[in-house]
Amino acid sequence: MTAKTNRTGKASKAPASALVDPVREANEPTSLLARFGPERPLAMDCGVTLDRWQIAYQTYGTLNADRSNAVLVCHALTGDQHVANTNPVTGKSGWWEVLIGPGCPIDTDRYFVICSNVIGGCLGSTGPASLDQATGRAYGLNFPLVTIRDMVRAQAVLVEHLGIASLFAVIGGSMGGMQVLQWASSYPDRVFAAVPLATAARHSAQNIAFHEVGRQAVMADPDWQGGRYLDGAKRPSKGLSVARMGAHITYLSEAALHRKFGRNLQDREARTFTFDADFQVESYLRYQGISFVERFDANSYLYLTRAMDYFDLAADHGGVLAKAFAGSKTRFCVASFTSDWLFPTSDSRAIVHALNASGASVSFVELESDKGHDAFLLDEPELFATLRGFIGAAARARGLA
Amino acid sequence: MSDVRIDLSLIADMVEPGSKVLDVGCGDGALLALLASRRHVDARGIELSREGVAGCVARGLSVIQGDADTDLGDYPDDAFDYVILSQTIQATRAPRRVLENMLRIGRRAIVSFPNFGHWNIRAQLAFKGRMPVTSNLPETWHDTPNIHFCTIRDFVGLCDTLGAVTERAVALNASGSDIGVKAPWWFWNLFGQQAVFLLRRTGPASPP
Numbered sequence: 001m002t003a004k005t006n007r008t009g010k011a012s013k014a015p016a017s018a019l020v021d022p023v024r025e026a027n028e029p030t031s032l033l034a035r036f037g038p039e040r041p042l043a044m045d046c047g048v049t050l051d052r053w054q055i056a057y058q059t060y061g062t063l064n065a066d067r068s069n070a071v072l073v074c075h076a077l078t079g080d081q082h083v084a085n086t087n088p089v090t091g092k093s094g095w096w097e098v099l100i101g102p103g104c105p106i107d108t109d110r111y112f113v114i115c116s117n118v119i120g121g122c123l124g125s126t127g128p129a130s131l132d133q134a135t136g137r138a139y140g141l142n143f144p145l146v147t148i149r150d151m152v153r154a155q156a157v158l159v160e161h162l163g164i165a166s167l168f169a170v171i172g173g174s175m176g177g178m179q180v181l182q183w184a185s186s187y188p189d190r191v192f193a194a195v196p197l198a199t200a201a202r203h204s205a206q207n208i209a210f211h212e213v214g215r216q217a218v219m220a221d222p223d224w225q226g227g228r229y230l231d232g233a234k235r236p237s238k239g240l241s242v243a244r245m246g247a248h249i250t251y252l253s254e255a256a257l258h259r260k261f262g263r264n265l266q267d268r269e270a271r272t273f274t275f276d277a278d279f280q281v282e283s284y285l286r287y288q289g290i291s292f293v294e295r296f297d298a299n300s301y302l303y304l305t306r307a308m309d310y311f312d313l314a315a316d317h318g319g320v321l322a323k324a325f326a327g328s329k330t331r332f333c334v335a336s337f338t339s340d341w342l343f344p345t346s347d348s349r350a351i352v353h354a355l356n357a358s359g360a361s362v363s364f365v366e367l368e369s370d371k372g373h374d375a376f377l378l379d380e381p382e383l384f385a386t387l388r389g390f391i392g393a394a395a396r397a398r399g400l401a
Numbered sequence: 402m403s404d405v406r407i408d409l410s411l412i413a414d415m416v417e418p419g420s421k422v423l424d425v426g427c428g429d430g431a432l433l434a435l436l437a438s439r440r441h442v443d444a445r446g447i448e449l450s451r452e453g454v455a456g457c458v459a460r461g462l463s464v465i466q467g468d469a470d471t472d473l474g475d476y477p478d479d480a481f482d483y484v485i486l487s488q489t490i491q492a493t494r495a496p497r498r499v500l501e502n503m504l505r506i507g508r509r510a511i512v513s514f515p516n517f518g519h520w521n522i523r524a525q526l527a528f529k530g531r532m533p534v535t536s537n538l539p540e541t542w543h544d545t546p547n548i549h550f551c552t553i554r555d556f557v558g559l560c561d562t563l564g565a566v567t568e569r570a571v572a573l574n575a576s577g578s579d580i581g582v583k584a585p586w587w588f589w590n591l592f593g594q595q596a597v598f599l600l601r602r603t604g605p606a607s608p609p
Contacts, residue, residue, distance in 0.1 A: 331463065333458065352465055352467075353472075353475040356465070356475055356476055356480075357475060357476065357477055359477075361443075361445070361463045362463060362465060363454075363457075363458045363463050363465060364464075364465035364466055364467075365451065365454045365455050365458055365465075365466050366451060366466055367451070367455075368451060382455055385459045386455055386459060388459065389458050389459030389460055389461050390458055390461065392461060393460075393461025393462075394461075396461070
């Protein structure tokens with residue numbers, strides 16, 4: 001694991017030997033933490049202003065003297081700031097360790113990498129699981145609705161707080177890719193290179209529909225208690241677990257499921273003629289659901305899925321996506337995957353067409369993979385070669401080489 | 402730069418330094434890399450093959466995966482100083498529409514193509530009665546991606562139809578040398594193995 005220090009030289013706490021409590025993690029994270037008060041309020045799209053808020057983050061590598069080598073990594077729906085270190089809640093490796101580290105395409109020997117937990121998340125940035133100072137209880141549904149732009153506003157404050165005037169690159173996939181697009185649109189002068197992967201400039205009706213099923217599953221769980229479950233000991237684990245199982249299918253592909261499981265039975269010779277998890281694929285999904293509820297806050301899941309649903313970058317620019325990038329000097333690298341049916345190539349093409357129409361510099365490639373939407377998180381050599389080339393060329397253009 | 406293909410070098414010489422260029426069907430990015438290094442242009446590319454695009458991006462070129470037949474329509478008028486179609490027009494489904502789009506989105510268009518009027522090709526068809534296979538066009542009729550061959554004369558005819566002005570035209574013989582500006586069209590059409598045209602439109606970019 002790379003040593004993590006911020007510019008004040010304060011090292012982030014090493015992960016505890018025993019796994020940490022996710023509820024505690026929401027307020028007192030095992031991460032670097034930036035706290036902001038009324039002097040730096042966060043004005044949100046819904047009209048509410050947060051007077052006290054915090055953002056948890058991790059950093060890797062060293063910021064150079066010019067402060068020109070910072071890379072911001074934006075995480076996806078159920079990701080977190082632990083992009084390249086052991087996750088203190090799950091004990092598993094960072095979610096993008098294949099991409100970020102010494103000698104990796106995002107080389108921490110050359111770049112200063114920042115990854116923060118999104119506003120509305122549950123690993124230390126202010127969200128529905130955070131303590132509401134006004135009531136002394138968790139916010140729950142009293143937390144204001146969050147948008148992708150709110151997440152990016154909060155990140156912009158953090159980046160400024162770290163003394164970085166302009167980012168070398170902003171990179172992310174899926175919901176992270178939405179943040180990348182928002183960054184490039186909201187702060188074009190602060191983003192030298194943008195890498196939106198497996199994403200869209202607006203969430204499709206089908207994707208909103210899937211999210212709604214997930215939310216309804218959470219809210220149908222009696223233990224959800226109108227979102228007030230953190231006041232007691234019970235958690236809406238059944239509901240959140242079902243939501244995760246449904247969502248997980250959308251991250252894969254028919255081919256990947258078939259390759260992994262086919263119709264194989266789970267630890268048995270024959271069907272049991274019950275509703276037990278006879279099939280491996282059922283057992284796998286149940287495991288995915290159960291392990292998810294141990295690390296994720298149900299209300300956070302509601303808020304973040306909603307943020308994705310609300311995302312429509314063109315709508316903020318009179319319905320013309322190209323206007324979101326008008327005059328942009330940022331260089332873009334867009335990539336999609338052949339088997340991704342959640343954020344299909346057509347979504348990426350719409351982004352590319354808008355960037356072309358606005359005259360921006362853009363590279364785009366559809367990568368061959370049968371792993372579905374999740375491909376952007378996996379070991380995909382073609383993706384790495386593309387990113388290595390793009391980031392290397394951008395670094396030369398920025399004088400970082 | 403003797404290792405650079407003569408037609409690419411010729412195209413590079415037609416491009417003003419520092420301009421904004423789109424190479425349609427840029428393949429492995431050889432021309433884009435040449436334009437970037439020799440003419441310091443803002444070089445962009447479109448390429449159909451996934452391998453080609455991945456290779457270009459890995460070289461640090463701004464290339465998108467796309468199709469000359471379907472994706473040029475998305476670019477605004479005058480988006481580029483030059484739009485280049487190098488050895489690709491014969492592989493497009495609708496060469497006329499592609500050329501129209503090129504003249505619309507670029508202030509200049511540069512097109513290079515194999516001349517199907519070359520004597521060797523005429524001779525193969527006339528005397529062998531077979532579809533020509535040459536060192537320049539090595540695929541057999543059933544394998545070739547080239548579905549819309551034309552001769553230099555045919556291409557000049559299309560330019561006339563579209564009201565495009567030829568600012569420069571060069572024909573190269575089999576050894577890759579310039580046939581010379583003094584030669585008449587029939588001579589070019591017979592002895593030019595490939596041709597390079599620098600064009601510009603006469604009317605407005607888009608019809609009012």
